[in-house]
Amino acid sequence: MPIQSTTPTDEPALIRRILAGETQLFYDLIRPYEKMVYVTIYAMVRNEQEAEDGAQETLVNAFRHLASFRGESKFSTWLVTIAMNEGRRRLRKSKTAAEDPLEDSADDHDGDFTPAFLTDWREIPSEALEKKEIREKLRATVQTLPPIYREVLILRDLEELNQEETAAALGIPVTTVKVRLHRARMMLQKLLVPYLKESRPARKGFFGRMSP
């Protein structure tokens, strides 16, 4: 069976109808993206209330400015761009902005991103996913990444936009997306893996698992 698109609705048609006056359809248009908008902003501002307010603001703005959406990009890309801008605006406003400079343009620091070494956290992390504290640790770790890396990681690995969409949403070249994403992933691996390794339940061992 072919994989269904995540947006089976005919978005251009929906948008035309909304602009023609069927404003109730706006709820249908945004339904697939409600979470994306929140998560995008949350990962930037690190505060639930700020993120929720920002998400509301983003979607209100999207409604008000829907006529300016030209359909040159995907609706999701357009929306995530508004969300990113809203997140940045809130970051600038917040006190934490001082310790989290948006102008971190550290693209050129060619530091050695030596990954964390381990040999025993390799399986599909299904059991790790069951543990709430690991998810919390991951959230916290994503938020410690410098903004330029965090933004790319959010769009590519959380929202699962493709490279071109990410580049468009951030207004940066695709090559920059690739470089930043690589560094973001390596940083995350380095910061998170030692923790996962420690928090992993003691292995029963291969034969232990086989026993009744």
Next chain:
Amino acid sequence: MTIACKHVWEHISEYLDHQLDPLLLREIERHLENCEACSAILDSTRNVLILTADDRTFELPVGYSERLHARLRAIIQGPEPTPTNTKS
């Protein structure tokens, strides 16, 4: 020809995104077959990304959608008539 571990690390992201050119891909795969450390790094990075993408990692606050829709309703249906503004 063998490539160094450090060289493999530089390409982990592209490897995971299936963006390596076939020649480099083959070299890296050959390296991974023989290098426990690099293949563990690759697997753990992939696992971190699986965790990141998991729906449960970033959850919505309870009632988020209801509050969002309430806010939108006020905008979409126009401003509520205010008691002070009786002229129309």
